[in-house]
Amino acid sequence: GAVVSQHPSWVICKSGTSVKIECRSLDFQATTMFWYRQFPKQSLMLMATSNEGSKATYEQGVEKDKFLINHASLTLSTLTVTSAHPEDSSFYICSAVGTGGFQPQHFGDGTRLSIL
């Protein structure tokens, strides 16, 4: 089946640093990738929709300059949390949708980001 690899799975860093999270579709091409954020015991919140070769579409309330998304190829999207602060600590999940008509989302395992 379709596999989405998300890396790293867990990252701890100091406040003020930038962190990059990768989302790769391993055995299919993904025209669209989604980035979600999940707070403990809460639902997923869609942060942005990333289409290959174009700018990401951010949801209302999500800072574009804070959460930089790049989708340079059909198998890779990256989310960079710039100048991270403790309130950015969360669980980030990506998903990918394959090409060729309608396809369901395939989710990565998520990245736990802890900002000290």
Next chain:
Amino acid sequence: AQRVTQPEKLLSVFKGAPVELKCNYSYSGSPELFWYVQYSRQRLQLLLRHISRESIKGFTADLNKGETSFHLKKPFAQEEDSAMYYCASFYGQNFVFGPGTRLSVLP
């Protein structure tokens, strides 16, 4: 705007009891409806899509266009069904997730 609602944040049932997780969507047209499940410490998994009409792990869901609902049902809940369940829709180019319902199956 497209919306998917799941009225129950938490649903607790006893093992062996029937369970129904409610989902409603709020737009016209013909969206694709899905149920995703997330077990503790695992990734989200696709459980059902309405076009396939499959029964996965004993769960079924029927799309009711008149009521704009896509409720998830299982006649006899098992403890291993305890998880977070998300209803989602795909319409146009947009996936929309519901807020999720946490199902707790008690022994």
